[in-house]
Amino acid sequence: MNKAINISSIFPKHLFWDVRLEQLDADRDQRLIIPRALYMTDEKSFNDDIAKLETIYSSDEIVRNLKSTKERISNRVCEMVAHRYHIPVFHRYSPR
Numbered sequence: 001m002n003k004a005i006n007i008s009s010i011f012p013k014h015l016f017w018d019v020r021l022e023q024l025d026a027d028r029d030q031r032l033i034i035p036r037a038l039y040m041t042d043e044k045s046f047n048d049d050i051a052k053l054e055t056i057y058s059s060d061e062i063v064r065n066l067k068s069t070k071e072r073i074s075n076r077v078c079e080m081v082a083h084r085y086h087i088p089v090f091h092r093y094s095p096r
Contacts, residue, residue, distance in 0.1 A: 010052050011037050026056050034062055035071035038081075046080050059085045066092075 008021040015036045016024065026033065034053060041049040053062055066073055066081060067090055075091040082089040 005056060007033060010055070015039060030057060030061060031065055031069065034065040035069040035073050038066070038073060038077050039071060041077055041080075043080070046077070050081070050084060063087065063090075066090075 005026050006021075007016070007024045007026065011033075013021060016032075019032070024033065034057060037053050038046075038049055050062075057065075063081060063085060066078060069092075073092050075093055078090050078092055
């Protein structure tokens with residue numbers, strides 16, 4: 001898969017407020033890009049947001065990075081990803 005892409009042409013720039021978009025590399029920086037692309041998703045935008053990620057990354061890459069990220073990805077987003085890929089539900093945070 002060709003990962004030499006312009007991230008800012010696919011995802012909103014505000015998701016990457018703290019990095020220089022022109023320096024992001026889809027392969028090298030997937031640990032940042034994948035969780036940030038889903039950071040603000042919800043039930044309405046999830047299908048569009050995940051489809052954008054799927055043009056760059058495999059489902060395995062998406063799941064692996066979401067499970068290991070330190071970004072604040074909601075449990076609901078993790079549930080939606082798990083349902084999409086027909087895998088066991090996983091959560092980033094334990095319920096209190």
